[in-house]
Amino acid sequence: MEKAEYFEKAAQHIFDVNVDAAVELAKKYIDEGHDPTEMIEKGLSEGIRKLGDLFDRGEVFLPHLIIASETMTAAVKVLEQALPADQAGKKLAKVVLATVEGDVHDIGKGIVATMLRVYGFEVFDLGRDVPIATFVEKAKEVDADVVGSSALMTTTMVGQKALEKALTEAGIRDKLTTMVGGAATTEHWATKIGATFWAENAGDTVMKLKEIFS
Amino acid sequence: MARLGVALDLGTSGFRGQALDLDQNGMILSTAVTTRHPLPGANVMDHLHFAVEMGLHRAHEVVIQAVNKVIDNLRIENNEVVRLAVCGNPIQLSLFQEIEIRDLAYAGKRKLEALGVVAPKRDAQIVKARKIYGLKLPADTDILIPPAVRHEIGADALAMMIQTGMLEKDEIAIATDYGTNAEMALVIKGIVYTGSTAAGPALEGQHIEDGLLALPGAISDLDFEPGNGKPTGSLDTAAVDQPIRGRLKTYILNEDMTAQAGDTVDPTTGRLLEKGVEKAVGITGTGVIALISQGLEANIIRLPRIITSDSKIHLPNGITFTEKDLEEAGKAIGAVRAGHFALCREAGVDLEDIETAYMCGASGTYVDALKAHKIGMIPKGVKKIYQVGNSSLAMARDMVHNVDELWHMKRIANDLRQHHCMFANSKVFEKVYILELSYWTQGMPLDQYQKFLKKFGLPPLKETAGIPEVIKTVKKDIPELGTMGLAIVSDIGEQKTTVFENCIGCEACVEECPESALHMQEEEGDFSIAINLALCNGLACRRCEKACQEKVFSLKKLFTI
Numbered sequence: 001m002e003k004a005e006y007f008e009k010a011a012q013h014i015f016d017v018n019v020d021a022a023v024e025l026a027k028k029y030i031d032e033g034h035d036p037t038e039m040i041e042k043g044l045s046e047g048i049r050k051l052g053d054l055f056d057r058g059e060v061f062l063p064h065l066i067i068a069s070e071t072m073t074a075a076v077k078v079l080e081q082a083l084p085a086d087q088a089g090k091k092l093a094k095v096v097l098a099t100v101e102g103d104v105h106d107i108g109k110g111i112v113a114t115m116l117r118v119y120g121f122e123v124f125d126l127g128r129d130v131p132i133a134t135f136v137e138k139a140k141e142v143d144a145d146v147v148g149s150s151a152l153m154t155t156t157m158v159g160q161k162a163l164e165k166a167l168t169e170a171g172i173r174d175k176l177t178t179m180v181g182g183a184a185t186t187e188h189w190a191t192k193i194g195a196t197f198w199a200e201n202a203g204d205t206v207m208k209l210k211e212i213f214s
Numbered sequence: 215m216a217r218l219g220v221a222l223d224l225g226t227s228g229f230r231g232q233a234l235d236l237d238q239n240g241m242i243l244s245t246a247v248t249t250r251h252p253l254p255g256a257n258v259m260d261h262l263h264f265a266v267e268m269g270l271h272r273a274h275e276v277v278i279q280a281v282n283k284v285i286d287n288l289r290i291e292n293n294e295v296v297r298l299a300v301c302g303n304p305i306q307l308s309l310f311q312e313i314e315i316r317d318l319a320y321a322g323k324r325k326l327e328a329l330g331v332v333a334p335k336r337d338a339q340i341v342k343a344r345k346i347y348g349l350k351l352p353a354d355t356d357i358l359i360p361p362a363v364r365h366e367i368g369a370d371a372l373a374m375m376i377q378t379g380m381l382e383k384d385e386i387a388i389a390t391d392y393g394t395n396a397e398m399a400l401v402i403k404g405i406v407y408t409g410s411t412a413a414g415p416a417l418e419g420q421h422i423e424d425g426l427l428a429l430p431g432a433i434s435d436l437d438f439e440p441g442n443g444k445p446t447g448s449l450d451t452a453a454v455d456q457p458i459r460g461r462l463k464t465y466i467l468n469e470d471m472t473a474q475a476g477d478t479v480d481p482t483t484g485r486l487l488e489k490g491v492e493k494a495v496g497i498t499g500t501g502v503i504a505l506i507s508q509g510l511e512a513n514i515i516r517l518p519r520i521i522t523s524d525s526k527i528h529l530p531n532g533i534t535f536t537e538k539d540l541e542e543a544g545k546a547i548g549a550v551r552a553g554h555f556a557l558c559r560e561a562g563v564d565l566e567d568i569e570t571a572y573m574c575g576a577s578g579t580y581v582d583a584l585k586a587h588k589i590g591m592i593p594k595g596v597k598k599i600y601q602v603g604n605s606s607l608a609m610a611r612d613m614v615h616n617v618d619e620l621w622h623m624k625r626i627a628n629d630l631r632q633h634h635c636m637f638a639n640s641k642v643f644e645k646v647y648i649l650e651l652s653y654w655t656q657g658m659p660l661d662q663y664q665k666f667l668k669k670f671g672l673p674p675l676k677e678t679a680g681i682p683e684v685i686k687t688v689k690k691d692i693p694e695l696g697t698m699g700l701a702i703v704s705d706i707g708e709q710k711t712t713v714f715e716n717c718i719g720c721e722a723c724v725e726e727c728p729e730s731a732l733h734m735q736e737e738e739g740d741f742s743i744a745i746n747l748a749l750c751n752g753l754a755c756r757r758c759e760k761a762c763q764e765k766v767f768s769l770k771k772l773f774t775i
Contacts, residue, residue, distance in 0.1 A: 017669075061658040063648055063666040102325035104638045105412075107647055129322030152412075154255075154263040154754040155319045183412075184259070188760055 003034060007043035010075070014047030017067040019074050026078040036079035044072050045120065052118045062111065069114045091122035093145035093213040096138050098126035099182075100159030105152035108182065108202070112148070115202040119210065121146075132159065132166045139172060146209065148199075150182040157184050161193040177212055179205065218243070218294045219614035220285060220351075223607035224277075224302035224310060226258055226394065227251060227418065227427070227576075229706075230607050231284040232696065236296065240615035242696035246287035248706040249429070252280035254773075255752025257394045258305045262319040263753050265309060268773050271347075274312040276747060278348040280706050281310070285350065287701040295351050298343070299358035299613035299620070301606040304336055304368040311359060312347060318365055321638065336362040338624035340617075358613050358620050361627040366634050367408050371397055372623060373609035375406065378572045378602055381626070386563060388554065388593065389572035392417055392499075392581070396550050400557045400568070407561045409635040411553040411643075416539075416546040417577060419498035424533045428576060431495030433529060434473050435465040435582055438481070438508040457482070457514045457521045464501075464530055466492035471690070473580075477530035481514055484528030494530045500581040502543050505535055507585035515540065517657040544654025551590050552650050556643035558593075559672070560635045566595035566676045572602055579603045579691040583684045595678040603688035645670045707731075707748030710773070716766045717741040726761035745772050 006029050013022035022044075029039055051068050054060040097113055099106045106128040113125045124142055126134060139147050147167065151157045160180045167173040178195045190198030199205035217236040223229065228250050233243040253261045253276055265273035285292065300310055308315045317333035320326055338361040344353035360369035370391070380387045380401050391397040394417070400407040419425040419432065426432045440460040464476035468491075478488035497505065509515035509527060519537060520527055526534040558565050571592045573583060583599045586592055592599060613619045637643040649666055652658035664674045719741040724732045731749035735742050750769075751757075759767050 058656060061652040061656050061662060063645075063652060063658075063669075064662075066648065067669065101328075102320035102322045104321040104636075106638075107644050110644070111648070129324050131324060131328075153321070154259045154752070155266055156321075156325075157754065184754060188757070192756075192760070 001028075001032075003038070006034070006039065007046065010039060010043030011047030011050065013075075014044055014068050014072055015051060017064065017071050019071045022071050022075040023078055026075045030079065030082045036082045039079055040076055044075055048072050048118050055118075065118060066111075066114050069117050072117070092120045093177075093209070094122045094124070094142055095146040095148060095209075096124045096126065096135060096142065096144045097148045097150075098130040098135060099128035099150045099152070100156050100163070101129055101131050102159065103151055103153050103156040103182075104128045105182075106150065108152070109150040111202045112150070112181065112199075112205050115206050116209070119206050121209065121213075132162050135163055136166050136170045136172075139167070139176065140170065144176065145213065146177045146179065148179040148181065148205070151180070151184050152182045154184045157182075157189065160185070160189075160195065164194050177209070179208070181205065216291075216294045217296050218290055220288065220295055220298040221607060221610035221614045222281065222284070222298060222300045223604060223610055224281075224300055224306035225251070225606065226261070226303065226306065227256075229280060229284050230604065230692065231281075231288055232607065232611060232692075233288040233290045234611065234614050236615070240611070242611075242694050243290060244288045244698035244701070245692060245695040246284045246701040246703055247692070248280065248284060248703045250706060250748050252276050252706050252708065252748045253752075254747055254750035255754065258303065260752035260754060261309065262305060262315060264773070265315050266319050267753055267770065270309075270312060270315060272773070273309050275348060276708055277306075277309045278346065279708055280748075282348070282350045283703055283706060287703050289698055289701065292350060293352050295355050297356045297358065297614055297617070298351065299360070299610040301360055301369050301373050301610040301613075303370045304362045304365050307336070307359060307362075307369060308334075310346070333365065336365070336368075338620055338627070340620070356617075358617065360609070360613065360620060360623050363627045363630055363632055364634060366410060366636070367630075367632060369609070369623075370606045371399060371408060372627060373605045374572070374574050375399055375401070376623065376626060377605035377608050378574075378600065380570075380572060381406070383570075385569045386567050387570040387572065388557070388568050389574055390550065390554075390578065390592075391574040392550070392577045392591070393575050394418055396553060398550075398553055398557060400561055402561050402563060404631060405561070406630055406632045407557050407635060408632060409553050409557050409637050411549045411637050413546040413549040416502065416542045417499040419496070419502065421542050422497065422502060422539045423536055424496045424529075425502070425539070426496030426498050428467060428471070428498045428500070428580065429495075430467050430469050430471070431493065432467050432498035433464050433476060433494050433496070433501040433533070434467050434498055434580055435501060436504045436508055437463045437465075438512045439463060440512070458512045460512060461487050462508070462527075462529070463488075464490065464494060466490070466494050467498075468492050479528060479530050481509075481512075481527050481529075482522045484530070484532065484534075486530070490530075494533055496533060497529065497535065499577050502535075502539070503547075503589065503591065504582055504585045506540065506543060506547075507582075507588045510589065517544070517653065518655050519657070541655045545651065547589060547591055548647060548650025548654050552643050552647040553637060554593055555646045555672075556637060556640045557635055559642045560633060560640075564673055564676065565593045566678055568593040568596055570598045570600065571596045571682075572600045574602055574605050576604065576691045579686075579688060584681065587682060592682075595676070596682045597680075599682050599684045601684070601686045601688070603693060604691040607692060642672065645672065707746040709744055709746055711735070711742050711744040712772050713740055713742040714766045714768075714771075716764055717743070718764055720763065722761040722763060723758035723767050726757045728755075728757065732758060743767070743772065747773070
């Protein structure tokens, strides 16, 4: 099969959220000795980009995007096995994301992670009830560009403030973009604790991050 | 000397009390209700936040002061009170009792272990009034405290199950308390499945631009009356997509909290068509539900859009309902629907298998049940809907009247074969909530909704026929007010005054406060600021602090004794 045909098929599988077919295709592609990076960029990403555009126009809906993003992750995993670690696909920025300690609400944060992946960010979603130290460790480990925290309860918002402080103490705050979100938070809160910005929802997060990294 | 009892419901939006004459078979003497909760903020998280930041004792003090005010307003001799029973959720009861609340303030296990928090056993008990610090009742008065099954199934939820009688009936039934925190219990073959979803304040009329709590002047219900037939000059085929023309009739709460006719307007322009008796100030949660239900039917709302020239629905007196409001309300309705769906999965039944629905709480009493049913806030297949009013106060009353009710409640709590579904951990809830979010805020069509349900391995929503029967067991959420009648306690809030050094008296904080909770006084060049705690939005707001140019204002200092 021509490479161009591979790319087209991969994009289509993402669009159709066909996990099995996408994974199968990725395996075959590697077996033929092609460049995995190219497949990610010209095939899979193209498919997800197309979906993203339709989503923006209200023609495709959130669940479709979420399943497509999962499909893409599965296919990328296969392709990355054939890549030296330092050559993993190029991303706009590395984002460490989690719900703060004491809080277990993470549906909204999950949507943010999905949307960021769709728009070309590399996301490390640490889950929920995550201690401050884990945010800091992960940010250091992956050399993150962005650290995002979510808080849905007014009692756990203070964790976002403590996170700012911990990142400063670890000496990495200056090179980071930090963002806060969640139902309990406000723009004022973000300013007050010294976060780079506040995002109201997933769409807002993507927009604001794309202004900084593109 | 007479022997009197006091029944007390400590709700999240306010307290309600009733005095009973125990010598006269528990006859109700008087009722007192507060217009809000005494602690800053509008929800349990705000109340907990206050207790965590300012100390449990301080929070207890504010609560007890308000309880004392409620008892004062019952207009009885305090020294004749031999018994008091409280009911409410575990957060309010723990604040009342002054016991550990941190297990309720945080949701993650890790954090609780790190803090070394041990959850107290919230069991049924009778303590003497002297054990409740600050309570102005004779030291020997018995205080009846009902049990919680676990912290998510409190005395309020037990009251809901007991007062509806749903535990004893052989049917699949669901009870829902429609509030900021929507509590729900599904009963099937003697097993109870419970859950609670933070639906958000939209169902109480908050977070809606022209929204209002259920207060005089609030639009509480609406009827759309189609008029003039089809849109003029359009063919039948085109008419399908056009909004139906017609009149929007409003119902507005008067001073007695009874709905009266308000103005009738053209919903696309707000033009007055017929004058009503009451004047509208805003729209409350039940009004929002009615508006969405009627708007969808009249095709004025086509999710996620409002099909008018300015994308707003016009109500009397310049009040409008925007697409942003629709989104907020949609998220809340979606959370309730996802909760019902997830509970059914836990129990292994379909939504459409539910035969009976009980609507509890004030909004559950006053809402038009059929309009709520139409938009799916009540499972579609139910045959009967009961609107049962405030079950917490009724439970407290039963306990005051007969102490055995407390032990009866304890037995039910102990024997309850229960299963609590933590929605934050439920994959089903998460998936269905995402579908609901797409439906309400993106306008995802129903066929796609069904398609994704299938993709997620979940059962489809089934078509159901027939209109359920609505049974209102009470007219008002408190059916009987007593021989001395009702007192409304509006000055519930503790007033605190503090002098801030270097304050220049610019009043920026006073002006910034969205709830008008602050006042400035000047005395010989010193400025002092007074706050009404009950009006304050809580520690999550702090707009006053931000407004202070001199950086001398501190909300925490203002809260501190």
